[in-house]
Amino acid sequence: IDAGDGPALNGLLDPLHGADVADLIEQLTPQRRGRLLRLYSGEIDAEILSEIDESIREEVIEALPREVVAEAVREMDTDDVVDLVEDLDAPEREEILSALDAEDRVAVEQSLTWPEYSAGRLMQSEVVTAPEHWTVGETIDFLRREEWLPDQFYHVVLIDPRRRPIGYVTLGRLLSSPRATPLRDLTEDSFRSIRATAEEADVAYLFNQYHLISAPVVDEADRLVGVITIDDAMSVLDEEHEEDILLLAGVGDESSISDTVVETARQRVPWLGANVLTALLAAGVIAFFEDSIASLVALAVLMPIVASLGGNAATQTLTVVVRGLATKSLTPSNVWRIVRRETIVGLMNGAMFGAVMAVVAYVWFRDAELSGVIAAAMIINLTVAAVGGILVPLALDRMGQDPALASPTFVTMLTDVIGFMAFLGLATWILL
Amino acid sequence: IDAGDGPALNGLLDPLHGADVADLIEQLTPQRRGRLLRLYSGEIDAEILSEIDESIREEVIEALPREVVAEAVREMDTDDVVDLVEDLDAPEREEILSALDAEDRVAVEQSLTWPEYSAGRLMQSEVVTAPEHWTVGETIDFLRREEWLPDQFYHVVLIDPRRRPIGYVTLGRLLSSPRATPLRDLTEDSFRSIRATAEEADVAYLFNQYHLISAPVVDEADRLVGVITIDDAMSVLDEEHEEDILLLAGVGDESSISDTVVETARQRVPWLGANVLTALLAAGVIAFFEDSIASLVALAVLMPIVASLGGNAATQTLTVVVRGLATKSLTPSNVWRIVRRETIVGLMNGAMFGAVMAVVAYVWFRDAELSGVIAAAMIINLTVAAVGGILVPLALDRMGQDPALASPTFVTMLTDVIGFMAFLGLATWILL
Numbered sequence: 001i002d003a004g005d006g007p008a009l010n011g012l013l014d015p016l017h018g019a020d021v022a023d024l025i026e027q028l029t030p031q032r033r034g035r036l037l038r039l040y041s042g043e044i045d046a047e048i049l050s051e052i053d054e055s056i057r058e059e060v061i062e063a064l065p066r067e068v069v070a071e072a073v074r075e076m077d078t079d080d081v082v083d084l085v086e087d088l089d090a091p092e093r094e095e096i097l098s099a100l101d102a103e104d105r106v107a108v109e110q111s112l113t114w115p116e117y118s119a120g121r122l123m124q125s126e127v128v129t130a131p132e133h134w135t136v137g138e139t140i141d142f143l144r145r146e147e148w149l150p151d152q153f154y155h156v157v158l159i160d161p162r163r164r165p166i167g168y169v170t171l172g173r174l175l176s177s178p179r180a181t182p183l184r185d186l187t188e189d190s191f192r193s194i195r196a197t198a199e200e201a202d203v204a205y206l207f208n209q210y211h212l213i214s215a216p217v218v219d220e221a222d223r224l225v226g227v228i229t230i231d232d233a234m235s236v237l238d239e240e241h242e243e244d245i246l247l248l249a250g251v252g253d254e255s256s257i258s259d260t261v262v263e264t265a266r267q268r269v270p271w272l273g274a275n276v277l278t279a280l281l282a283a284g285v286i287a288f289f290e291d292s293i294a295s296l297v298a299l300a301v302l303m304p305i306v307a308s309l310g311g312n313a314a315t316q317t318l319t320v321v322v323r324g325l326a327t328k329s330l331t332p333s334n335v336w337r338i339v340r341r342e343t344i345v346g347l348m349n350g351a352m353f354g355a356v357m358a359v360v361a362y363v364w365f366r367d368a369e370l371s372g373v374i375a376a377a378m379i380i381n382l383t384v385a386a387v388g389g390i391l392v393p394l395a396l397d398r399m400g401q402d403p404a405l406a407s408p409t410f411v412t413m414l415t416d417v418i419g420f421m422a423f424l425g426l427a428t429w430i431l432l
Numbered sequence: 433i434d435a436g437d438g439p440a441l442n443g444l445l446d447p448l449h450g451a452d453v454a455d456l457i458e459q460l461t462p463q464r465r466g467r468l469l470r471l472y473s474g475e476i477d478a479e480i481l482s483e484i485d486e487s488i489r490e491e492v493i494e495a496l497p498r499e500v501v502a503e504a505v506r507e508m509d510t511d512d513v514v515d516l517v518e519d520l521d522a523p524e525r526e527e528i529l530s531a532l533d534a535e536d537r538v539a540v541e542q543s544l545t546w547p548e549y550s551a552g553r554l555m556q557s558e559v560v561t562a563p564e565h566w567t568v569g570e571t572i573d574f575l576r577r578e579e580w581l582p583d584q585f586y587h588v589v590l591i592d593p594r595r596r597p598i599g600y601v602t603l604g605r606l607l608s609s610p611r612a613t614p615l616r617d618l619t620e621d622s623f624r625s626i627r628a629t630a631e632e633a634d635v636a637y638l639f640n641q642y643h644l645i646s647a648p649v650v651d652e653a654d655r656l657v658g659v660i661t662i663d664d665a666m667s668v669l670d671e672e673h674e675e676d677i678l679l680l681a682g683v684g685d686e687s688s689i690s691d692t693v694v695e696t697a698r699q700r701v702p703w704l705g706a707n708v709l710t711a712l713l714a715a716g717v718i719a720f721f722e723d724s725i726a727s728l729v730a731l732a733v734l735m736p737i738v739a740s741l742g743g744n745a746a747t748q749t750l751t752v753v754v755r756g757l758a759t760k761s762l763t764p765s766n767v768w769r770i771v772r773r774e775t776i777v778g779l780m781n782g783a784m785f786g787a788v789m790a791v792v793a794y795v796w797f798r799d800a801e802l803s804g805v806i807a808a809a810m811i812i813n814l815t816v817a818a819v820g821g822i823l824v825p826l827a828l829d830r831m832g833q834d835p836a837l838a839s840p841t842f843v844t845m846l847t848d849v850i851g852f853m854a855f856l857g858l859a860t861w862i863l864l
Contacts, residue, residue, distance in 0.1 A: 017622075019641045027766040143608040152645065153604045154586060171603035172585045176575040190449075208670060209451050211663040213584065213645075231643040234666050238640060241673035242755065248677065249751035250744055257752070257761045257770065265777045268748050272781060275744045276788060279737040286733045293725070293732050300725050300732035301718045304739065304848070305711040312682055312707045316700050319681035320689070323674065329689045334459040338689065345697045349704060356708060416740070 009039055018047030025060065026053050026258045037063040044068055046075035054087060055256040061092065070099030077150060078104055079124035079232060082111045086121065111226070119203050120196035122236065123217040123226030126150040130183055132158045132166055137179030139169075152229065154213045158183055163223045165216040167191050193218045196225055200236045205328060207233035244326060247404035248319060250275070271409070278413035282307070285417055289424035292432055298365045299427050302357075302374055306423045309353060310381035310415030317342050317389025318411055322404050325397050339390055346386025347379065354378035369431050377423035381415060388414045441471055450479030457492065458485050458690045469495040476500055478507035486519060487688040493524070502531030509582060510539045511556035511664060518544060518553065543658070551635050552628035554668065555649040555658030558582035562615055564590045564598055569611030571601075584661065586645045590615055595655045597648040599623050625650045628657055632668045637760060639665035676758060679836035680751060682707070703841070710845035714739070717849055721856035724864055730797045731859055734789075734806055738855045741785060742813035742847030749774050749821025750843055754836050757829050771822055778818025779811065786810035801863050809855035813847060820846045 013021055025033055025048075037044070037060060044064060049072045052060050061069055061084075073081055073096050081100070085093045085108070097105050107125035114120025128149060130139050139156055143149065155168040167187030177186055193216045194203055206212060207230055217226045246255050252267030259267070286293070286303070293300050321338070324330030330338060354375035362371040392410045393403035445453055457465055457480075469476070469492060476496060481504045484492050493501055493516075505513055505528050513532065517525045517540070529537050539557035546552025560581060562571050571588060575581065587600040599619030609618060625648045626635055638644060639662055649658045678687055684699030691699070718725070718735070725732050753770070756762030762770060786807035794803040824842045825835035 017642055019643075023761065026761070027763065029769065140607055143604075144610060146608065149604065149608055152602065154645070170584065171607060172575075172581065175572055175603060175607065176578065176581055178576060208666055210449055211451075213586070213663070230662050230666065231645070234640055234662065234669065237666065237670060238673075241670075241677070242759075245673070245677050245680065245751060245755060248681070249747050251748045251751055255752055257756050257766065259773075261773050261776050261780070264773060265780050268745070268777065268781065269784070271748070272741060272744060272785060275741055276737070276785060279740045280792065282740075283733050283737055286736070290729045290733065294729045297722045297726045297732075300729075300735075301715050301722065303732075304718070304736060304852075305708070305715055307736065308711045308714075308848070309704060309707055312704060313700070315681050316683045316703070319677060319683055320687060323677060324689050327674075329455065329458070331459065334689065337461065341691075341693050341696060344693050345700065348693070348697050349700065352701070353704060353708060360712065416736070420736075 022051035307419035350379035350382030454483035739851035782811035782814030
């Protein structure tokens, strides 16, 4: 399509939603992307630009003519502008901000003063407010008069004279109530405001937990500074999940399908490097028992089974714990129950698969003592896997680290080392 | 707290949101949960009941007096009732449905005729509609007159005389427009309706992709049958993610923090069992080279490193591919680019860590040939890991299977077997 040129492209892309066009741009190779942007630049609007993935956003903005970007930015809500400029360098950021009118520019700059990944960065400054003493009729007349209303809004926020939000009214209640009703009588129980400094992950949790649609954001003095809507919270929830999955798999948390070979390799090398170190540690344990292996090669055949099952069992526990922490369903009040549960499950599974492996080993090598050793090693390693799988992420979490980040490496090291040590150590002690 | 009895509990739980009370109930041990439900039963309302996690819902409903459940169910929107009863057995379901008034009951039963995990199960039947020829004023008067309006609604859906949705108007537009404006002039571009038979995962994707707030649901004849709101879509997105994470980690997709020891063990055993089989296969490969290991024990020391790095590299690729499929960012048009990228990255990382391991092996064992063998084996295994990590989930996806389900087991088997085979095979051929 973009190999040939022309307005055929316009015809094809025009009926698509901005999010789909953005996806299409992401999927192209960098060269074809550049060509498409040159051909299509006149049609790139606010909708498309705010949907472009972070990983290629800088590239796209640079490829576009300045007027196109400026025009698009003027159409956006302030939260989308913040999202767009926060990763840009100072001169480029300045250029985009200068396209905004004074009021929006102040709002964007204020939003940028809040820490990254905070509610302050997520909010939009366009909020529909009403003084607490207004009636339904006054509010509707006000809404009909105003021109600047945001594209989407779901609540009218009641504020006191010091601009502190004290409640909100859904538009549904507003529409279905007689004009004379005071707004104060229509406020929702679910009302809760969010501090601008709150972490965005916690914001997403609040929306999901309490089924919020929008929530006012306040500064340290409890004054209203903006509003967060559920679609932004949904995006955050999506990103947080993605990050957890990628971290647990040992892929950088910014990995994207549009990354090039070099970016992909660079993200993955640190994790594989850490893996080499832990694998060498495990190899050191094996080397310590070289003589035992030389005199009984069956040990070399069976030892990876003990380590592998331990690693898998640890990953299971670990994942449940990391998710429990992320969803706040694992709390100080039930942590001991979970530690106990996982330990018992580890012991049970160890006993069960230990028995299975004892039978297999006996059939294979006709050596009852070897069978006993592998059974004992399995019980030890699966119990260690369970305990490590829960304590390591808990410890990381308590130290203020992301438990998804380093847990897998730590815990696999633990089960490899303990697995080889228990199996080869017991074998050396009992069999030789 | 619930060890002693009394109304103190009421005082403590009363100010909490239903979702928090539900979380609290989930975190208790089964015995304490029963006691709490007996003490607190009078206060269990629709809000709490619809928030209770699936895994303990049946238990909770059984523990509560029938009148309490009936009262709570009558307060719920129909989508929450559907969610509540769909996993119950026929007699219990019947009992709950009989508490509903005739109209709601019909709506719930109709919803239950749609397949599980479809849009039809997710929707609520309370929709605010208006004929296409109405004006803003007529609509507002209608809304003020009606009593049955849903708790939350964000759009008025325009329908034609055959009840087919033809557009929708946000309440914000409705409120800010003069009374004489025809609704038809205010409809949103983002309008799209969803088939009742659509899968809920696709519904969540649509909401996230197009920033929808609510979307009408239609039957095969395009007639309006209900509406799905973003909070339900957000829950589905959350569950889908959770399922992916848990499946990738080899934990049953229904795992929950409130599971007992037996439930937990039962979920994990099949995965560990599959792992035993694949580990035995790898052990078989090692056994095939027993003589080589007996004459050069260094092989036993180094072989787990080759397998372990391959497994990690495979998990990285696999996760990126599974996520790419889930988010629909991996499509037929870019799949070959990704296959090429991952293969090149696999080769590069193989060469790099192969070189590292060659140096380490040389320093350790002073054997240049052994160094060459481990380098070659690493290149082979990391390339196989990359290719397997992408082709296995793609193949499963094409066969209509969930790629997160079986991929990890398959791919780890592949890297274990190929890792041991390449390393021990090359060593036997070159060194011995």
